[in-house]
Amino acid sequence: MVSNKDKTLEVACPDCGAMIRIDVSTGGIISHTPAPRKRTFEDLETAARAMREQDERKESIFRQSVDAERNKADLLEKKFADALRKAKDAPEGKPLREFDLD
Structure with a gap:
């Protein structure tokens, strides 16, 4: 105006x-x-429900991270064993370098 x-x-x-x-x-x-x-939020009940859902979601994420940390040692052991097996299966001798091929 x-x-x-x-x-x-x-x-x-x-x-x-x-x-x-x-x-x-x-x-x-x-x-x-x-x-x-x-x-x-429209009312206090809806806000409280949202807070409870958020707390449950946080707890779930925390539990997943704890489980992943527990399994981390086993996973690393398996990876190490696989890499060791591959290293043993690799051919013996000096590795070829690009300038050796010329």
């Missing part, structure tokens, strides 16, 4: 919904009124 006596313009931000008051003659911002914040 343009006011004739003080030559200001009020504009609503299309992104956040804030109201911005602009001085028409200078183009400067006079004031900024932030948009009202939207509520994340």
Whole structure:
């Protein structure tokens, strides 16, 4: 809205919904009124349920990481045994280098 006596313009931000008051003659911002914040949860019961679900999700992730850490030693042993077997099966002798082939 343009006011004739003080030559200001009020504009609503299309992104956040804030109201911005602009001085028409200078183009400067006079004031900024932030948009009202939207509520994340409608009621306390919904917020409490979301908190419980988040705690359960955290506990599940923690249990998975503990199980992975327990199995880590076995996995490393298997990898080492496989690499050792491959090393024993590899041909004996000096490895060929690129400049040896010329």
